[in-house]
Amino acid sequence: MKKGGSVNATTWKQIGSNVKDVFRSPTFLVPVIISVILLVLFFLRRYIRWTVKCSSKNDMEGKTVVITGGNTGLGKATAYELAKRNARVIIACRNDIKGEAVARSIKIKTGNPFVYCSHLDLGNQRSIREFVQDFLSKESALHVLINNAAYLGPKATTDDGYERTFGVNYLGHFYLTYLLQDRLKKCGPSRIINIASDAIKKGKLDFDDLPLRSYDIYGAYARSKASLGMFTMEAHRRWFDDTVASYAVHPGAVCTDLLRSWPGIFGQVLRVASRILFKSPDDGCQTIVYCAVSNGLKKFSGRLFSECNVGSFPESLRDKEQCRKLWDLSLELCGLEKEPDLEDQEPELNTNHVTNQTTHTKRNSVLTTNSFSCLSQTDSSAFSVSLNDNTDNIGNPVATSSPKPVATKINKKRINRQTSLRVLNINFRSCKKTKWPQIENLITSSKPDIIIGNETWLNKDVKSSEIFPSSLFEDVFRRDRECKEGGGVLIAIKKGIICQQIYCSKNVELIAAQIDITDSKSLIIVSVYRPPS
Template sequence: MRPEQHAKMAAEMKQRLKVEELEENIDELEDVVEDVFPILILTVFVAVLLLIIFLIRLYLRWFAPNPSKNRMDGKTVLITGGTSGIGKCTAIELAKRNARVLIAGREKAKVEAVARNIRKKTGNQHVNALVLDLGNLRSIQEFAEDFRKDEKYLHVLINNAAYMGPLSKTDDGLERSFGVNYLGHFYLTYLLSDKLKKNAPSRIINVVSDSYKQGELDLDDLAMNKGYSVYSAYTRSKLAQVMFNLECHKRYIGNCVWSFAAHPGPTATDLLRNYPGMWGNALRLVSRIMFKPPEDGCQTLVYLAVADGLREFSGKLFTDCKAVKTNEKVKANKELSSRLWNVSAHLCGFEGDALMPEDEPEATPNAEEAGEATAEEEKKSQ
């Protein structure tokens, strides 16, 4: 065999070996891909899921910082549900602005401990604890009587306390979400309205939720005998609060008492602590991970308590320190809103359209005097 032929055969053999080796490598690669592909798909899925969760969390936790730097020297603020969550953080923020802050809660020891903690944290010694059970109309009446007797001033009333949980009754036999979230605040506001008028310009801030859009209000079934669910009871109470806010505006704006509804947005608070079952556990976990902290959630409340130039926005709903449109079904239900006021008055034991009798010597300012007071207040704050 010639040397040329031998070299040619050797080259052909090498080529065949390379091809066979390449085919083996390809087979091995295919086996590896088959083994790794499910893990690869799972990794991509998890990465996309985490990205979606991150973006949703970013959206839910977004908040608008309070643009107003106003202080509250000489102003008295009453906050219900001020022992935790948004109420407590609002109390801290207003105490930092030198307001006289009154925190109302059911448990005396707990409220006093929180007030003591806020005094120490802010250096403001004018933070006091008051005992109030919004699930007991008699307690509210006694609280208001003592308040009118002991307290000379009230400039801002923040209706913040809330219940969300399984079917339960107030001491007066009312469904608890409706009784605490709405009716208790309705009665408290009515009983303290004379104090707010005498310290005009003053403000009422009702803490609501945009879940009111899903709420349905049947005044013939306040006990929810037709069917109870935690969420439907809560949304109903928030719808009632939004309607109450509009009624407060209509009835008190002439006395220079402004009323605002504040939606804090998704906030990690103790509201879900009573939500039952596995769903409740899941919601509590999600709220801790996804929702914004109370320090951010309270900013709209603080803004409505301190900001200038809000008179024209009385009756409006605010979120992220800006007025937003109220759902059309609320505006279209003016008759239901008025009926709700009268039914609530009946449940609390007074006539719906009767005015609160003055029990102090100062006269309630009329609209013209209230306007002058507003101008004076804004002039001073500038």
């Protein structure tokens, strides 16, 4: 028994050491390690590539979309998807040859002839202004603006001298959106979609270190995307009232050209890994398309989306004061005038007891009634007509506030102090379809420069261009009564006059616009309706 036992022990030892040898031998180890790596990669790839597809089948016919950086990657895939849904798509990119080729191929693939390319370099403010000028002169509408283009790479500066990642990814888009805001407001409900990234979680914005003295590629990228996130929240706060919704989208990790400028071995590794693991642009663009086309997203304006689902911005970005500070700084960096903050404006307007339509500046002070009236400096032969012989007295106008101008409008001429302005003041008592010919006759016969209207009864289903010929009145600022019928105010300003909406109240039916006058203070026009109750 003893002998047999010792033989057994030796055998087991031998077997043990043989097994160890097998495990240690490269012929065993190599395939095992490779299999484990492949298995990990397989699950990682599945995890990264997991995509929720946009379920909305909404058609975009009649909608105009601008996509920055639409010549490649996610922008190109988004342009294709939206063209497939019959949108009018403008690819805004800096490489005209590539852009034209992409526009052509999308036209052919989708059969949609309305796909165009327009030159835009977000690292050059003049190029942004020229793009906007060109766009506004050629296109009458803008429903969706997709701020997609991005730079990720070594330290560089924009043509205007700002740190390039911040300058292109954030500031360029801020400027572009700001200059297009009136068109977006006019075409509301409209949407701004800012393409963010998961990197926003790591993004820190130091207002005292804009040039980013200690530069690292990822840190700069994260900062630019964090700024874009803060812009989304602030744009929502400022513009949502005008039916412009703002969304940010994290598309996931997508295999595109984004990493092309990342230098060194690390860059090479990232590019190879992205080819193996990351999503295709067709999958990556799904949430962008979702935000562009889906119904019912209005209530999520100002939020961050990923995988066709609404999420939240990290707490670190949600400081209202910081968002406001970034907005003001951005205005300054883009050479735009600082805006009065919404919260500062509201009491100013209320305390002045605005009770009726009034146009007012120190220089051009005039009160209008419920019929034609002219400004103090204007043609005294202006005639008096009123719609439906409406003799309702809607009260005496008192005064308005004089908010500061907000932005320079382009492609139009300033009027000068000697210009006569005809003002038509209408109580519409509903702009129903049956009245449209009457309104048109009134406009044709009286040739007003400014129309101030109340009791418009308009809602979002009625475009301003259906009532006022867009060849005559390009800027129609409206504050429709929401939820129920009746009420509503508008200001329509003749094409070619530099003007902008400067205020739209949330609480009362009141809207204000400003006309710039050379060598003079601006003319502020306010239209307000106070319901009888």
